[in-house]
Amino acid sequence: MKTFGKNSISSILRIAIDVMLITEILAVLWRLVPIISKYNNIYGHSPVHFEDPGIKYLFFNDISIFIFGIVAILITLQLRKLINAFKREIIFDLENVKRVKTISIFLFIYVIVDFLVALYKQYLPIHLAEFPETMEKVSITDIYTFKNIVAAINFKLLFVSIVIYIIASVFRIGHDLKEETSLTI
Numbered sequence: 001m002k003t004f005g006k007n008s009i010s011s012i013l014r015i016a017i018d019v020m021l022i023t024e025i026l027a028v029l030w031r032l033v034p035i036i037s038k039y040n041n042i043y044g045h046s047p048v049h050f051e052d053p054g055i056k057y058l059f060f061n062d063i064s065i066f067i068f069g070i071v072a073i074l075i076t077l078q079l080r081k082l083i084n085a086f087k088r089e090i091i092f093d094l095e096n097v098k099r100v101k102t103i104s105i106f107l108f109i110y111v112i113v114d115f116l117v118a119l120y121k122q123y124l125p126i127h128l129a130e131f132p133e134t135m136e137k138v139s140i141t142d143i144y145t146f147k148n149i150v151a152a153i154n155f156k157l158l159f160v161s162i163v164i165y166i167i168a169s170v171f172r173i174g175h176d177l178k179e180e181t182s183l184t185i
Helices: 009-042 053-087 094-128 146-151 155-184
Strands: none
Touching: 009 053, 053 094, 094 146, 094 155
């Protein structure tokens, strides 16, 4: 397996990660335009004000996608550093352990933020559907049942975050073994 030069696997991965990073930045910037537009229509001093509850729902959906884009950019930057370290044949290093743990933490933070946004999006249509003439309030326990709370958790990304954290632990063990073998020789 070729590890150095233009046609090496690490060079191809580096190019792929650079293309992915540029694409993610463009996608996040593209996602920012409708967020600003919807924010101005809902909360700003725009001459056209929308009272449609659906636009607020879409606004928070766009914010969730924007946050995921930011997390994707941060993860891609960490992967880029990790590939550069692998290219220099630095595998079991404490910096690589930190990078892999950082990727896991970014994913976990996204799961939490996505959970909170999903809970708010569940609350939003019911809250906005309260009409003043009925004066009927919807109880918070009617909105947030156990089923709705569990449905708001992104278990796939939570699982991936845990697996990546375990991989970071394996890198840590590899670093400790490398240190141990370098001390015995």
